[in-house]
Amino acid sequence: MKPAPFRYADPDTLDEALAVLSAEGEGAKVLAGGQSLLPLLSMRLAAPTTLVDINRVPGLDTVEVTGDGVTVGALVRHNQLLGGHRDAMAAARVQPLLARATANVAHPAIRNRGTTVGSIAHADPSGEMTAVLALTGGSVTVASPAGVQTVEWRDFFVGPLETSVHGAEVVTSAFFPALPPRSGTAFAEVARRKGDYAVCGAGVVVTLDQDRRVERIRASYLSVGLTPEVHDLTDAVVGKPVDSADWAAAGALARTLVDPDADIHASADYRRLLVAVLTERTLASAAAEAAARATVE
Amino acid sequence: MTTKLFGEPVRRREDARLIVGKGRYLDDIGHNALAAAFVRSPHAHARITGIDVDGALDVEGLVAIYTYEDLTGPMAEPLPVLIPHPQLTAPRTGYPLANGEVNHVGEPIVMVVATDRYIAEDAAERILVSYEELPVIVGVDAARAAAHAVHEEIPDNVAARHHQQTGDVDPALAASPRTLSFTQYIERSACTPMEGKGVHAKWDADDRSLRVYSSTQASTSVRAAIAAKLGLSLEKVEVIAPDVGGGFGVKIVHPWPEELLVPLAAIALGQEVKWSEDRREHFTSSAHERQQRQEITVGYDDDGRITALDVHIWHDNGAYTPYGIIVPIVTATQLVGPYVIPVYRVVVESVYTNTVIVTPYRGAGRPQGCYAMERTMDRIADALDLDRAVVRERNLIQADQFPYDHHLTFQDGRPVIYDSGDYPGLLAKLRALVGWSEADALRNDAAARGKLLGIGMAMYVEGTGPGPYEGGHVQVLGSGKVLVATGLTSQGQGHETSFAQIVASELGVPIEDVEVTTGDTRRFPYAVGTFASRAAVMSGNAIALAARGVREKALRIAADVLEASPDDLEIDEGVVQVRGVPGSSIPLRTIAVLSNPLRYAFDEAAKQATQFAGPGDDSKPPVSPGDAPGLEHRDYYSPIRSTFASGAHAAIVEIDPATWEIDIVKYAVVHDCGNVVNPMIVEGQVHGGVAQGVAGALYERMAYDRDGQLQNASFMDFLMPYASEVPDIDIDHQSTPSPLNPLGIKGAGEAGVIPGTAAIASAIEDAVGRRIAAMPISPTELYDLVRNDDSELTEAYTRRSGTGAMA
Structure with missing residues (x-):
C-alpha cells in the first residue's frame, strides 16, 4: 500500500x-x-x-459571508465551518446547513485536514458537502489559464468521483446561497459507525408562505445516487399548515423518487426506507425552524 | 508485608513507553533494511500458467525476485501442519510461494526485494502472472454441496470429521419428553490487530548466525521452524518478538511464508531484509475465523432440563489447515458450557473453501459453541414459556459437583474436567447486575419512546491455560535488580506488570527492581506461546516457582551469614531479615554477590565475594556440590490439564423500528478467572473482549462475493467498531481459585468475547419477536427479517401480542 x-x-x-x-x-x-x-x-x-x-497558494483559506450567501475558499478545512468557529457562526446565520452537514463529516482528525471544497471536487455521492452544494443551489468557481468562471452544481457533478473540471483547472471556492426567508433546514444521517460515510443521509430545506403554510420543500440525499440530486417534495404537503403537515407523506413521495444501489452495507430497499424516514424526521425539524424564523421575520 | 502486590490494581508499567511512541515495533527495526513485497493472487482459485518478471527487471532499486522455482529442499515442500490429529484425514497447507496453484485471493506467488518498500511494490506491479481460473467455493454451504473441489484430490471438500460423544444420543433423544431442532449460522470476522504481521532478518556471514525479529505470538517455535526449513543449526538462529501491536490469535500461526522467505533472502543477499504487512495484506493473506453452520437437536423435559444434545456443525476452514482442527475441537468441547448435558454427540465437519485460512481468533471456536448452546437454552425457554434465566439455572452444574467430568477430550488432548467454579453464583450476580427482573418495565418505557427493547444473556465456560508447559527464569543481580524472563510472548496484555507483580510478591522485592523480558529466545529458549488465555496461568506459575527457588537459595545463604535458621528469615523490600531481630539483616543484592564466589573484584560490591574478603570454610569447595554460582533459578510449570474459567453476560438493546438501528444500552459482565494477579488488567481484557464480541455480533464480517473476492478488505468497509459503538460495560467479579496451579489462577484473555454474539442475538430476538438464526446482524438485514412474512415469530412474541404487551 x-x-x-x-x-x-x-x-x-x-x-x-x-x-x-x-x-x-x-x-x-x-x-x-x-x-x-x-x-x-x-x-x-x-x-x-x-x-x-495548493496549500501554499495565498487567499484560498477564507470564508466570506454576505447577505447573498457563503463563499468557502479551497483551503478552508471542515473544522472552520463547524461549531464554535468564528467563520462557522457567521456562515450559520446566512446558511445553517453548512455547519449542520459538516458535523457529520468523518472524525476530528479528518476534519482538521480535509477541506470542504476538496470534498466537493472529489464528487463522492456519499459526501455531505456535495449534497449541501446541490441542495442550496450552489456553484463553484473554477480558475484556469483562460480565466475564472462560475459553474453551477448541476453542471459540475458529472458522475461518481467525476466533475466537469479537467486539466489545467483548479476549483478555488464554493458558493452556498443564503437560506431564503421563512425557511428552515435540517440534516441527518444513518451511518453504521459514528463518522462513517452515511448508509443514507438527508438534507432538507422547508420554506413557508406568509400564512405559515408549506410553500416549498427540497431535499437532497447521500449515498442514494451516482451524483447529488435535489428532489422537490412540495406536492406532498403544499399549502398545509406547518403544524399539521403530514411529513410522512413527503417521505413517502421521496421514497418513490430515489433509485439507490445496494452495497455490502445496505440493500437498495433499506436505503429507500431510510430516505422516507430521514425525510420525515428532517422535515419536522426543518419546518419547526422555518416557523420560528417566519415568526421573527 | 509491604511488597505484597499480587491482586493489586498496579498501573501498567509498559503503558508510558507505548503511549508516547517509545515502543519498538517490527517496523521500527532495521531502517536500512531491504524491503520485501509480494505479488499475491487476485483469483480465489486458479492454476498458474506463467510468471513473467521481465517488466520488473529495469526498475531501479530492484534487488531480487523469488518464485517457487527458487525454493529448494524443505522450503520447496508444503508448510507444516502444525497440529496433526488422527481425524484430520485430509490436511492441506500452502507453499511459501505458490506451487502452480492458488486457492485464495491473497496467496503469495512472488517475493520482490528492493531498496525500499515503494520500489518493491513498483516492481511487483510489473510482474505478470497468467492464470487459468478454476471454479470457486465460498462458504460452508457451497463447500458442503461440493459441486466443485477446492483441492482436486478431496472431492467432498472435507478436511476432517471431528466426532465426540458421551453416550448413545439417538435413543436418548427418542426417550426425551420433548425435542426441538434448528439450524443457525455465524459469520467470519478476524483478529485485525493494530499492527499487522512483520519480519526482519539479519544474517551475520562471519558468525554464520541469523537474528530474526517477528511480530509473533510464538518466537521459540518460529525459531525452530526457521532452523528446520532453512537447514540451520538451532543455536545459530535467534528469534525475538519485539513490542507486538496486538495478536488476538493470528500471530500464533507459524511459520507464515514471510517468516521463512525474509530470512531466506537475508541469507542469500547478505543484507538485512524486512517485510511489514500492510492492512490489505492482512485482510487477504493472514487468517480469519468463525463461519459455521450449526444443526442442533435437543431433547428436554417439561421443566426445561436437557436430556440429550445432538450437534452437527459445518466449519469453514478456508483454503488450508495449518493449525489443524483446533477451532473445531474447541467449539465441540466448549459448547456444553456450564451445563449438565446427560448425553451429547457432536460432529464438526471442517471443510475447505477458496478463502483465507481459518485459525484461532480470540475465543477460538468458543463464541460459536456458546452461540449454539445458549441459543438452544433460549429456544427451550421459548417453547416452554419459561424465563430464559430459569431454564439456564435448572441445567447448571452445581457448585458441589466439581471436579466435573464432561467425558470429552479438549484441544490439549486432555479430558474436559472442570476444576472449579460456581455457575449458579454467576447467574445470580448477573441477574442482579443487569436488572433481569425489571426487563418488562424497561420494555414498556422504551415502547413509550417508540423503541423496541430486548434483553438477552449468555453463559460460558472457557478452558484456559493448556500445556504442555512454560518456563521462567529469575535472577537477582549484585545491583539488586531482579531479571525475569519467560519464553512466551506479549502483545499488549501487560505481562511486564503482572509478571513483575508475581515476582515482587513471591520474592519480597520492590516492583521497581523487577525487569521482565518475554518472547526472546536468547533469554529463554523453551516456550510454547501466547494463546488460549494461557500466559498468566502458564508463565505466571512458572515464574512464581522460579522466584520461590531464588527465595529458597537466598534464605539458605542468608542463614549462613546471619547464623540463623532459614525458617526464621523473611524477605521484605529486598532485605533478608531475622524475624523479630532488628539490625540482623542482609540485602538480597549482597546475597547475590556472595552467591557467586569471585577471583576478580571488578567493582566495589564484587570485593565481598573474592577469596581474601573474609574467613572461609576450608573444608568445603567455594561452590558446594549440587549448587551453582549466582542467585538465580529456572523452573517450569506443566499442568495436568486446562483450568476452566467462566462467566455470564447480559445485553439490553433498543431498536428503532423505523430505521432498525440497534443500540446496546446496557452490557453486564460477571467474570470468574480464579485468583486475579491484577484486577485492572483483567478488566481491560474484559473490555477489549466485549468490544470484539459486539463487533462480531453487529458490525464485522468478511464480505466475500461469489468469486471469492473480499469486498471489504480495508478499515473503511470492514466495520471494526469505534469506541463510539462499544457500550459502557458493568462488571462484577467472582473468584473460584483453580486447584490445579500454585497461584490458583485461570486465564482471562479471551473470556470477554465469547458470549457476545449469543447474548446480543437473544436480546434482539427478544426485542423484535423474530427468530434470529444468523449472526452478525445489521440494520439492513434486520429490516429484511422483520418484513419477511416467512420469518419465524417467537412464541414469546405471540404470547405478548396476545396480551397486548407489545402494542
Whole structure:
C-alpha cells in the first residue's frame, strides 16, 4: 500500500499552480487536504503523474459571508465551518446547513485536514458537502489559464468521483446561497459507525408562505445516487399548515423518487426506507425552524 | 508485608513507553533494511500458467525476485501442519510461494526485494502472472454441496470429521419428553490487530548466525521452524518478538511464508531484509475465523432440563489447515458450557473453501459453541414459556459437583474436567447486575419512546491455560535488580506488570527492581506461546516457582551469614531479615554477590565475594556440590490439564423500528478467572473482549462475493467498531481459585468475547419477536427479517401480542 511514483509541486501562486497543471496535462491532480486522494494513491487506485499541492497558494483559506450567501475558499478545512468557529457562526446565520452537514463529516482528525471544497471536487455521492452544494443551489468557481468562471452544481457533478473540471483547472471556492426567508433546514444521517460515510443521509430545506403554510420543500440525499440530486417534495404537503403537515407523506413521495444501489452495507430497499424516514424526521425539524424564523421575520 | 502486590490494581508499567511512541515495533527495526513485497493472487482459485518478471527487471532499486522455482529442499515442500490429529484425514497447507496453484485471493506467488518498500511494490506491479481460473467455493454451504473441489484430490471438500460423544444420543433423544431442532449460522470476522504481521532478518556471514525479529505470538517455535526449513543449526538462529501491536490469535500461526522467505533472502543477499504487512495484506493473506453452520437437536423435559444434545456443525476452514482442527475441537468441547448435558454427540465437519485460512481468533471456536448452546437454552425457554434465566439455572452444574467430568477430550488432548467454579453464583450476580427482573418495565418505557427493547444473556465456560508447559527464569543481580524472563510472548496484555507483580510478591522485592523480558529466545529458549488465555496461568506459575527457588537459595545463604535458621528469615523490600531481630539483616543484592564466589573484584560490591574478603570454610569447595554460582533459578510449570474459567453476560438493546438501528444500552459482565494477579488488567481484557464480541455480533464480517473476492478488505468497509459503538460495560467479579496451579489462577484473555454474539442475538430476538438464526446482524438485514412474512415469530412474541404487551 505505497503510492506509485509521482512528481510533487508546491507552487506559491495560483498562476504557478495552473502553469504546472498545464505542463503536466491530464495526469496531474490537485492536492488540498488529501483525505480522500492520498488513500487512493496508497491503494494504487489512482496514480497521478504529479501532485500539485495548493496549500501554499495565498487567499484560498477564507470564508466570506454576505447577505447573498457563503463563499468557502479551497483551503478552508471542515473544522472552520463547524461549531464554535468564528467563520462557522457567521456562515450559520446566512446558511445553517453548512455547519449542520459538516458535523457529520468523518472524525476530528479528518476534519482538521480535509477541506470542504476538496470534498466537493472529489464528487463522492456519499459526501455531505456535495449534497449541501446541490441542495442550496450552489456553484463553484473554477480558475484556469483562460480565466475564472462560475459553474453551477448541476453542471459540475458529472458522475461518481467525476466533475466537469479537467486539466489545467483548479476549483478555488464554493458558493452556498443564503437560506431564503421563512425557511428552515435540517440534516441527518444513518451511518453504521459514528463518522462513517452515511448508509443514507438527508438534507432538507422547508420554506413557508406568509400564512405559515408549506410553500416549498427540497431535499437532497447521500449515498442514494451516482451524483447529488435535489428532489422537490412540495406536492406532498403544499399549502398545509406547518403544524399539521403530514411529513410522512413527503417521505413517502421521496421514497418513490430515489433509485439507490445496494452495497455490502445496505440493500437498495433499506436505503429507500431510510430516505422516507430521514425525510420525515428532517422535515419536522426543518419546518419547526422555518416557523420560528417566519415568526421573527 | 509491604511488597505484597499480587491482586493489586498496579498501573501498567509498559503503558508510558507505548503511549508516547517509545515502543519498538517490527517496523521500527532495521531502517536500512531491504524491503520485501509480494505479488499475491487476485483469483480465489486458479492454476498458474506463467510468471513473467521481465517488466520488473529495469526498475531501479530492484534487488531480487523469488518464485517457487527458487525454493529448494524443505522450503520447496508444503508448510507444516502444525497440529496433526488422527481425524484430520485430509490436511492441506500452502507453499511459501505458490506451487502452480492458488486457492485464495491473497496467496503469495512472488517475493520482490528492493531498496525500499515503494520500489518493491513498483516492481511487483510489473510482474505478470497468467492464470487459468478454476471454479470457486465460498462458504460452508457451497463447500458442503461440493459441486466443485477446492483441492482436486478431496472431492467432498472435507478436511476432517471431528466426532465426540458421551453416550448413545439417538435413543436418548427418542426417550426425551420433548425435542426441538434448528439450524443457525455465524459469520467470519478476524483478529485485525493494530499492527499487522512483520519480519526482519539479519544474517551475520562471519558468525554464520541469523537474528530474526517477528511480530509473533510464538518466537521459540518460529525459531525452530526457521532452523528446520532453512537447514540451520538451532543455536545459530535467534528469534525475538519485539513490542507486538496486538495478536488476538493470528500471530500464533507459524511459520507464515514471510517468516521463512525474509530470512531466506537475508541469507542469500547478505543484507538485512524486512517485510511489514500492510492492512490489505492482512485482510487477504493472514487468517480469519468463525463461519459455521450449526444443526442442533435437543431433547428436554417439561421443566426445561436437557436430556440429550445432538450437534452437527459445518466449519469453514478456508483454503488450508495449518493449525489443524483446533477451532473445531474447541467449539465441540466448549459448547456444553456450564451445563449438565446427560448425553451429547457432536460432529464438526471442517471443510475447505477458496478463502483465507481459518485459525484461532480470540475465543477460538468458543463464541460459536456458546452461540449454539445458549441459543438452544433460549429456544427451550421459548417453547416452554419459561424465563430464559430459569431454564439456564435448572441445567447448571452445581457448585458441589466439581471436579466435573464432561467425558470429552479438549484441544490439549486432555479430558474436559472442570476444576472449579460456581455457575449458579454467576447467574445470580448477573441477574442482579443487569436488572433481569425489571426487563418488562424497561420494555414498556422504551415502547413509550417508540423503541423496541430486548434483553438477552449468555453463559460460558472457557478452558484456559493448556500445556504442555512454560518456563521462567529469575535472577537477582549484585545491583539488586531482579531479571525475569519467560519464553512466551506479549502483545499488549501487560505481562511486564503482572509478571513483575508475581515476582515482587513471591520474592519480597520492590516492583521497581523487577525487569521482565518475554518472547526472546536468547533469554529463554523453551516456550510454547501466547494463546488460549494461557500466559498468566502458564508463565505466571512458572515464574512464581522460579522466584520461590531464588527465595529458597537466598534464605539458605542468608542463614549462613546471619547464623540463623532459614525458617526464621523473611524477605521484605529486598532485605533478608531475622524475624523479630532488628539490625540482623542482609540485602538480597549482597546475597547475590556472595552467591557467586569471585577471583576478580571488578567493582566495589564484587570485593565481598573474592577469596581474601573474609574467613572461609576450608573444608568445603567455594561452590558446594549440587549448587551453582549466582542467585538465580529456572523452573517450569506443566499442568495436568486446562483450568476452566467462566462467566455470564447480559445485553439490553433498543431498536428503532423505523430505521432498525440497534443500540446496546446496557452490557453486564460477571467474570470468574480464579485468583486475579491484577484486577485492572483483567478488566481491560474484559473490555477489549466485549468490544470484539459486539463487533462480531453487529458490525464485522468478511464480505466475500461469489468469486471469492473480499469486498471489504480495508478499515473503511470492514466495520471494526469505534469506541463510539462499544457500550459502557458493568462488571462484577467472582473468584473460584483453580486447584490445579500454585497461584490458583485461570486465564482471562479471551473470556470477554465469547458470549457476545449469543447474548446480543437473544436480546434482539427478544426485542423484535423474530427468530434470529444468523449472526452478525445489521440494520439492513434486520429490516429484511422483520418484513419477511416467512420469518419465524417467537412464541414469546405471540404470547405478548396476545396480551397486548407489545402494542
